[in-house]
Amino acid sequence: MDKTLSPIQRRLIDVCQHNFPIEPDPYSTLATKxxxxxxxxxxxxxxxxxxxxxxRIGATYATGRIGASTLAAMEVPEADIEKVAQxxxxxxxxxxNYEREDKLNLWFVVTAADQPTLTRTxxxxxxxxxxxxxxxxxxxxxxxxxxxxxxxx
Amino acid sequence: xxxxxxxxxxxxxxxxxxxxxxHPYRTLADxxxxxxxxxxxxxxxxxxxxxINRFGAILRHRALGYQANAMCVFDIPDQDVRxxxxxxxxxxxxxxxxxxERVPGIWPFNLYCMIHGREKMIVRAQIRHMVxxxxxxxxxxxxxxxxxxxxxxxxxxxxxxxxxxIPAGEQHEPx
Numbered sequence: 001m002d003k004t005l006s007p008i009q010r011r012l013i014d015v016c017q018h019n020f021p022i023e024p025d026p027y028s029t030l031a032t033k034x035x036x037x038x039x040x041x042x043x044x045x046x047x048x049x050x051x052x053x054x055x056r057i058g059a060t061y062a063t064g065r066i067g068a069s070t071l072a073a074m075e076v077p078e079a080d081i082e083k084v085a086q087x088x089x090x091x092x093x094x095x096x097n098y099e100r101e102d103k104l105n106l107w108f109v110v111t112a113a114d115q116p117t118l119t120r121t122x123x124x125x126x127x128x129x130x131x132x133x134x135x136x137x138x139x140x141x142x143x144x145x146x147x148x149x150x151x152x153x
Numbered sequence: 154x155x156x157x158x159x160x161x162x163x164x165x166x167x168x169x170x171x172x173x174x175x176h177p178y179r180t181l182a183d184x185x186x187x188x189x190x191x192x193x194x195x196x197x198x199x200x201x202x203x204x205i206n207r208f209g210a211i212l213r214h215r216a217l218g219y220q221a222n223a224m225c226v227f228d229i230p231d232q233d234v235r236x237x238x239x240x241x242x243x244x245x246x247x248x249x250x251x252x253x254e255r256v257p258g259i260w261p262f263n264l265y266c267m268i269h270g271r272e273k274m275i276v277r278a279q280i281r282h283m284v285x286x287x288x289x290x291x292x293x294x295x296x297x298x299x300x301x302x303x304x305x306x307x308x309x310x311x312x313x314x315x316x317x318x319i320p321a322g323e324q325h326e327p328x
Contacts, residue, residue, distance in 0.1 A: 012210070013210060013212065016209050016210040017207070017209045017210050017212070018207055018208075018209050019208065019209060020171070020208050020209040020210070022178070022193050022196050022197060022200075022208070023193070024176055024178065024179070024189060024193075025175065025176065026171075026177065026178075027173075027174075027175065027177070028175075038175065042173055042174065042175070045173045046173050048210075049170075049173065051216075052213055052216045053212060053213055053216050053217055054210055054211070054212060054213070055170075055211045055212065055213050056167075056168075056169065056170025056171070056211050057170050057171040057173070057209065057210055057211070058167045058168070058170045058171060058208070058211055059164070059167050059196075059199070059205040059207065059208045060205070060206055060207045060211065061164075061204060061205055061206065062203055062204055062205070062206045065203060065204050066156070066164075066204045071253060071265075073260070085301075085303040086303075088303070089303060097302070097303040098222075098299040098300075098301070098302055098303070099299065099300040099301040099302075099303070100224060100297040100298065100299050100300060101297050101298050101300060102295065102297050104259075104260065107224070107297075134256045134259055134260060135254070135256070136253040136254055136255075136256060136260065136265075137253060137254050138251050138252070138253055139251075139252040139253060139254060139263075140235065140238070140251065140252045141249075141250070141251040141252075142235075142238040142239050142241065142242035142250040142251060142252070143242035143247060143248070143249055143250040143251075143266075144206060144249060144250075144251065145206065145207060145248070145249075146207075146211075146212075146214075146248055146249065146269075147207050147209060148248050148269070150212075150217060150219075151271070
């Protein structure tokens with residue numbers, strides 16, 4: 001866990017969850033900020049990725065402003081849950097696929113370029129799994145930012 | 154909002170993440186077939202327009218020790234949901250908070266929040282604090298901790314016909 005992270009890696013996580021520099025040499029800019037060199041920053045990020053702590057350096061999008069998406073849930077017989085999850089894994093439109101403690105036990109987010117594609121994708125999921133997909137689309141968000149500061153202790 | 158062709162390509166490319174190398178925007182531009190300046194301008198524009206709400210390190214919280222991930226749902230009268238949602242969102246331990254449509258006969262809940270923590274016990278205490286603080290004791294509610302996290306991808310918002318190949322083991326960004 002944390003113990004395997006170097007001080008540089010912790011600081012990178014602390015400073016890089018928002019506003020990653022958009023300029024020709026972002027890793028070099030970060031290196032200056034942290035008082036090391038670019039190669040150290042690049043190696044630190046590569047190692048974070050290799051160890052599975054970093055999914056990617058990338059973007060999250062404002063739900064409702066871009067494309068179409070919805071939270072969805074299914075009631076899956078306990079014995080089938082891995083099989084069904086595996087089938088869902090083949091849909092690149094699905095992210096955030098969690099098993100949760102409830103009768104509705106498989107929860108995921110479906111994203112698509114537009115509403116018709118989203119509807120089609122959900123129908124495909126129902127066909128492939130032979131299960132009903134319940135949709136809980138967002139009405140309004142009050143807080144949407146997973147870039148919270150980690151507690152290191 | 155209409156996206157330019159370049160923005161679509163950029164969004165698709167970014168699903169695999171910004172390259173981790175010197176001049177990553179140039180590398181990204183090369184794979185799209187445009188210039189480094191165009192890529193950086195398009196990104197700035199997406200952020201300025203608020204379409205990108207965060208650009209940076211996207212972490213796998215579970216791997217980092219945040220194993221206790223609670224989705225709390227409440228059935229709040231429609232006229233109160235915004236007010237309560239805003240107060241809920243202001244609590245320091247709430248990481249996501251939104252109103253969603255109910256599913257008639259199946260799922261009566263319309264207000265959701267997520268709490269990510271290292272220990273279930275602490276998250277449970279935070280939930281108790283939240284319920285007391287917002288006066289939600291008598292409101293129909295549920296707490297759904299996550300049990301397992303199956304493979305996850307970055308959202309596929311672009312129009313490109315071919316799905317990008319997601320690197321094996323690609324896994325995070327809790328819902």
